Amino acid sequence: MKKIVVGNWKMNPSSLKEAENLFEKIVKLMPRLKNTEVVVCPPVLFIEELEEISKKIKIGAQNVSSEKEGSYTGEVSAKMLKNMRVKHVIVGHSERRKIGETDIDVNRKIKATLSSSLVPVLCIGEEVRDEDNKYFDFIKTQLRDSLENISKSDITKIIVAYEPVWAIGTGASAATATEFFEMGIFIKKVLSDKFGLKVVSKIRIIYGGSVDEKNAEEFIKIGKADGFLIGRASLNAEKFSKIIKTCEVSNR
Numbered sequence: 001m002k003k004i005v006v007g008n009w010k011m012n013p014s015s016l017k018e019a020e021n022l023f024e025k026i027v028k029l030m031p032r033l034k035n036t037e038v039v040v041c042p043p044v045l046f047i048e049e050l051e052e053i054s055k056k057i058k059i060g061a062q063n064v065s066s067e068k069e070g071s072y073t074g075e076v077s078a079k080m081l082k083n084m085r086v087k088h089v090i091v092g093h094s095e096r097r098k099i100g101e102t103d104i105d106v107n108r109k110i111k112a113t114l115s116s117s118l119v120p121v122l123c124i125g126e127e128v129r130d131e132d133n134k135y136f137d138f139i140k141t142q143l144r145d146s147l148e149n150i151s152k153s154d155i156t157k158i159i160v161a162y163e164p165v166w167a168i169g170t171g172a173s174a175a176t177a178t179e180f181f182e183m184g185i186f187i188k189k190v191l192s193d194k195f196g197l198k199v200v201s202k203i204r205i206i207y208g209g210s211v212d213e214k215n216a217e218e219f220i221k222i223g224k225a226d227g228f229l230i231g232r233a234s235l236n237a238e239k240f241s242k243i244i245k246t247c248e249v250s251n252r
Protein backbone atom coordinates (compact mmCIF):
# COMPACT_ATOMS: atom_id res chain seq x y z
CA MET A 1 0.00 0.00 0.00
CA LYS A 2 1.32 3.44 -0.89
CA LYS A 3 1.95 5.92 1.87
CA ILE A 4 0.06 9.20 1.69
CA VAL A 5 1.10 12.68 2.73
CA VAL A 6 -1.72 15.22 2.96
CA GLY A 7 -0.91 18.90 3.41
CA ASN A 8 -3.64 21.01 4.98
CA TRP A 9 -2.93 24.64 4.19
CA LYS A 10 -5.93 25.79 6.26
CA MET A 11 -6.70 29.52 5.68
CA ASN A 12 -3.29 30.21 4.09
CA PRO A 13 -1.80 31.88 2.11
CA SER A 14 -3.72 35.09 1.49
CA SER A 15 -3.17 35.44 -2.26
CA LEU A 16 -3.17 33.20 -5.33
CA LYS A 17 0.33 34.38 -6.23
CA GLU A 18 1.73 33.17 -2.89
CA ALA A 19 -0.17 29.89 -3.23
CA GLU A 20 1.29 29.30 -6.68
CA ASN A 21 4.81 30.11 -5.47
CA LEU A 22 4.56 27.72 -2.56
CA PHE A 23 3.08 24.95 -4.71
CA GLU A 24 5.75 25.38 -7.38
CA LYS A 25 8.47 25.24 -4.77
CA ILE A 26 7.10 22.02 -3.32
CA VAL A 27 6.90 20.44 -6.78
CA LYS A 28 10.50 21.44 -7.45
CA LEU A 29 11.84 20.00 -4.22
CA MET A 30 9.80 16.79 -4.30
CA PRO A 31 11.66 13.56 -5.05
CA ARG A 32 10.48 11.22 -7.80
CA LEU A 33 7.74 9.16 -6.18
CA LYS A 34 6.88 5.50 -6.59
CA ASN A 35 5.58 4.60 -3.17
CA THR A 36 3.98 7.76 -1.90
CA GLU A 37 0.94 9.81 -2.84
CA VAL A 38 0.99 13.54 -2.12
CA VAL A 39 -2.13 15.62 -1.66
CA VAL A 40 -2.27 19.34 -0.99
CA CYS A 41 -5.50 20.84 0.35
CA PRO A 42 -5.39 24.60 -0.33
CA PRO A 43 -8.22 27.04 0.27
CA VAL A 44 -10.94 26.04 -2.20
CA LEU A 45 -10.60 29.16 -4.34
CA PHE A 46 -7.01 28.28 -5.35
CA ILE A 47 -7.76 24.70 -6.39
CA GLU A 48 -8.17 25.07 -10.13
CA GLU A 49 -5.09 27.23 -10.67
CA LEU A 50 -2.87 24.91 -8.64
CA GLU A 51 -4.08 21.89 -10.60
CA GLU A 52 -2.67 23.46 -13.73
CA ILE A 53 0.83 23.63 -12.27
CA SER A 54 1.64 19.94 -11.82
CA LYS A 55 0.17 16.45 -11.89
CA LYS A 56 2.70 15.20 -9.33
CA ILE A 57 0.53 16.46 -6.50
CA LYS A 58 -3.18 15.70 -6.12
CA ILE A 59 -5.42 18.47 -4.96
CA GLY A 60 -7.80 18.02 -2.07
CA ALA A 61 -10.37 20.09 -0.21
CA GLN A 62 -10.45 20.97 3.48
CA ASN A 63 -14.20 20.59 3.90
CA VAL A 64 -17.39 19.77 2.01
CA SER A 65 -21.10 20.34 2.44
CA SER A 66 -23.24 17.44 3.59
CA GLU A 67 -25.98 18.68 1.24
CA LYS A 68 -26.23 17.95 -2.47
CA GLU A 69 -27.21 21.38 -3.81
CA GLY A 70 -29.49 24.32 -3.20
CA SER A 71 -29.93 27.07 -0.63
CA TYR A 72 -26.85 26.61 1.54
CA THR A 73 -25.06 29.95 1.60
CA GLY A 74 -21.29 29.72 1.63
CA GLU A 75 -21.17 25.95 1.15
CA VAL A 76 -19.33 23.90 -1.48
CA SER A 77 -20.79 20.56 -2.59
CA ALA A 78 -19.00 17.28 -3.24
CA LYS A 79 -20.15 17.40 -6.84
CA MET A 80 -18.59 20.85 -7.32
CA LEU A 81 -15.31 19.52 -5.93
CA LYS A 82 -15.53 16.48 -8.18
CA ASN A 83 -16.09 18.75 -11.17
CA MET A 84 -12.98 20.68 -10.14
CA ARG A 85 -11.05 17.37 -10.34
CA VAL A 86 -10.51 17.19 -6.61
CA LYS A 87 -9.70 13.68 -5.34
CA HIS A 88 -9.54 13.92 -1.55
CA VAL A 89 -11.58 15.74 1.08
CA ILE A 90 -10.63 16.30 4.71
CA VAL A 91 -13.73 15.57 6.77
CA GLY A 92 -14.24 16.27 10.47
CA HIS A 93 -11.08 18.25 11.15
CA SER A 94 -10.94 19.28 14.80
CA GLU A 95 -11.00 22.96 13.81
CA ARG A 96 -14.40 22.34 12.21
CA ARG A 97 -15.61 20.22 15.09
CA LYS A 98 -14.65 23.11 17.38
CA ILE A 99 -17.16 25.34 15.61
CA GLY A 100 -19.95 22.84 16.01
CA GLU A 101 -19.50 19.97 13.58
CA THR A 102 -20.81 16.76 15.17
CA ASP A 103 -20.21 13.10 14.36
CA ILE A 104 -23.62 13.08 12.68
CA ASP A 105 -22.54 15.95 10.41
CA VAL A 106 -19.26 14.17 9.73
CA ASN A 107 -21.12 10.99 8.82
CA ARG A 108 -23.31 12.88 6.35
CA LYS A 109 -20.27 14.57 4.84
CA ILE A 110 -18.52 11.23 4.42
CA LYS A 111 -21.56 9.87 2.60
CA ALA A 112 -21.70 12.96 0.37
CA THR A 113 -18.00 12.61 -0.38
CA LEU A 114 -18.22 8.91 -1.24
CA SER A 115 -21.28 9.39 -3.41
CA SER A 116 -19.24 11.75 -5.60
CA SER A 117 -16.39 9.19 -5.73
CA LEU A 118 -14.09 11.34 -3.63
CA VAL A 119 -11.79 9.96 -0.95
CA PRO A 120 -12.63 11.14 2.57
CA VAL A 121 -9.78 11.74 4.98
CA LEU A 122 -11.67 11.26 8.22
CA CYS A 123 -10.13 13.11 11.16
CA ILE A 124 -10.60 11.77 14.66
CA GLY A 125 -8.83 12.60 17.89
CA GLU A 126 -9.41 13.23 21.56
CA GLU A 127 -9.10 16.68 23.12
CA VAL A 128 -7.28 15.48 26.22
CA ARG A 129 -5.81 12.27 27.57
CA ASP A 130 -7.21 11.29 30.96
CA GLU A 131 -5.57 8.91 33.38
CA ASP A 132 -8.43 6.42 33.20
CA ASN A 133 -7.89 6.01 29.47
CA LYS A 134 -11.42 7.14 28.69
CA TYR A 135 -10.07 8.74 25.51
CA PHE A 136 -10.14 5.30 23.92
CA ASP A 137 -13.93 5.22 24.37
CA PHE A 138 -14.10 8.70 22.88
CA ILE A 139 -12.19 7.57 19.79
CA LYS A 140 -14.36 4.47 19.48
CA THR A 141 -17.54 6.57 19.54
CA GLN A 142 -16.14 9.08 17.06
CA LEU A 143 -15.19 6.32 14.66
CA ARG A 144 -18.41 4.37 14.97
CA ASP A 145 -20.72 7.37 14.68
CA SER A 146 -18.77 8.96 11.83
CA LEU A 147 -18.85 5.69 9.90
CA GLU A 148 -22.45 4.70 10.64
CA ASN A 149 -24.09 2.93 7.68
CA ILE A 150 -21.02 3.02 5.49
CA SER A 151 -20.78 -0.15 3.41
CA LYS A 152 -17.89 -2.62 3.56
CA SER A 153 -16.89 -1.75 0.01
CA ASP A 154 -16.89 1.98 0.75
CA ILE A 155 -14.97 1.72 3.98
CA THR A 156 -11.81 0.64 2.16
CA LYS A 157 -11.82 3.96 0.28
CA ILE A 158 -11.55 5.95 3.48
CA ILE A 159 -8.34 7.22 5.04
CA VAL A 160 -8.40 7.63 8.81
CA ALA A 161 -6.30 10.47 10.23
CA TYR A 162 -5.65 10.21 13.93
CA GLU A 163 -5.03 13.75 15.11
CA PRO A 164 -5.12 14.22 18.87
CA VAL A 165 -6.37 17.77 19.35
CA TRP A 166 -3.76 18.43 22.05
CA ALA A 167 -1.00 17.80 19.50
CA ILE A 168 -2.24 20.21 16.81
CA GLY A 169 -1.04 23.74 16.11
CA THR A 170 1.34 26.35 17.48
CA GLY A 171 2.54 25.66 20.99
CA ALA A 172 1.49 22.01 20.93
CA SER A 173 3.84 19.08 20.63
CA ALA A 174 3.35 15.88 18.71
CA ALA A 175 2.20 12.59 20.20
CA THR A 176 4.98 10.05 20.52
CA ALA A 177 5.42 7.39 17.87
CA THR A 178 4.57 4.77 20.50
CA GLU A 179 1.35 6.57 21.39
CA PHE A 180 0.42 6.52 17.73
CA PHE A 181 1.36 2.87 17.37
CA GLU A 182 -0.94 1.96 20.25
CA MET A 183 -3.78 4.09 18.91
CA GLY A 184 -3.31 2.64 15.42
CA ILE A 185 -3.91 -0.84 16.78
CA PHE A 186 -6.96 0.35 18.69
CA ILE A 187 -8.42 2.03 15.58
CA LYS A 188 -7.87 -1.15 13.57
CA LYS A 189 -9.64 -3.17 16.27
CA VAL A 190 -12.66 -0.85 16.29
CA LEU A 191 -12.81 -0.93 12.48
CA SER A 192 -12.48 -4.71 12.32
CA ASP A 193 -15.25 -5.17 14.92
CA LYS A 194 -17.53 -3.04 12.78
CA PHE A 195 -16.50 -4.01 9.26
CA GLY A 196 -14.60 -7.30 9.56
CA LEU A 197 -10.92 -8.08 9.76
CA LYS A 198 -10.46 -8.44 5.99
CA VAL A 199 -11.14 -4.84 5.09
CA VAL A 200 -8.95 -3.34 7.79
CA SER A 201 -5.67 -4.11 6.07
CA LYS A 202 -6.84 -1.96 3.14
CA ILE A 203 -7.50 1.16 5.23
CA ARG A 204 -4.68 3.63 5.66
CA ILE A 205 -4.30 5.09 9.13
CA ILE A 206 -2.23 8.25 9.17
CA TYR A 207 -0.98 10.57 11.89
CA GLY A 208 -1.44 14.32 12.24
CA GLY A 209 -0.46 16.88 14.87
CA SER A 210 2.86 18.78 14.87
CA VAL A 211 4.45 16.52 12.27
CA ASP A 212 7.74 17.92 10.99
CA GLU A 213 10.81 16.82 9.09
CA LYS A 214 12.42 15.64 12.33
CA ASN A 215 9.74 13.40 13.82
CA ALA A 216 8.27 11.94 10.61
CA GLU A 217 10.66 9.01 10.42
CA GLU A 218 9.85 7.60 13.85
CA PHE A 219 6.12 7.78 13.17
CA ILE A 220 6.72 5.57 10.15
CA LYS A 221 9.27 3.23 11.67
CA ILE A 222 8.00 2.90 15.24
CA GLY A 223 4.43 4.14 14.86
CA LYS A 224 3.80 2.24 11.60
CA ALA A 225 1.95 5.25 10.21
CA ASP A 226 0.65 4.91 6.65
CA GLY A 227 1.34 8.58 6.15
CA PHE A 228 0.61 12.03 7.54
CA LEU A 229 -1.82 14.91 7.70
CA ILE A 230 0.27 18.02 8.00
CA GLY A 231 -0.66 21.58 8.90
CA ARG A 232 2.15 24.08 9.57
CA ALA A 233 4.96 22.08 7.96
CA SER A 234 2.97 21.88 4.70
CA LEU A 235 3.37 25.67 4.33
CA ASN A 236 7.13 25.28 4.27
CA ALA A 237 8.28 23.72 1.00
CA GLU A 238 11.60 22.46 2.41
CA LYS A 239 10.04 20.80 5.45
CA PHE A 240 7.12 19.36 3.50
CA SER A 241 9.33 17.85 0.81
CA LYS A 242 11.62 16.33 3.45
CA ILE A 243 8.62 14.61 5.04
CA ILE A 244 7.58 13.31 1.61
CA LYS A 245 11.10 11.96 1.10
CA THR A 246 11.00 10.20 4.45
CA CYS A 247 7.78 8.41 3.44
CA GLU A 248 9.09 7.47 0.03
CA VAL A 249 12.36 6.04 1.33
CA SER A 250 10.73 4.11 4.18
CA ASN A 251 8.46 2.29 1.76
CA ARG A 252 11.22 0.86 -0.41
Ligand code: PGA
Pocket residue numbers: 008163167168169170208209210211229230231232233
Ligand atom coordinates in the same frame (compact mmCIF):
# COMPACT_ATOMS: atom_id res chain seq x y z
P1 PGA B 1 -0.17 20.97 12.57
O1 PGA B 1 -1.70 20.78 12.14
O2 PGA B 1 0.65 20.04 11.71
O3 PGA B 1 0.11 22.40 12.32
O4 PGA B 1 -0.10 20.61 14.04
C1 PGA B 1 -2.18 19.51 11.83
C2 PGA B 1 -3.62 19.61 11.39
O5 PGA B 1 -4.35 20.46 11.89
O6 PGA B 1 -4.06 18.84 10.50
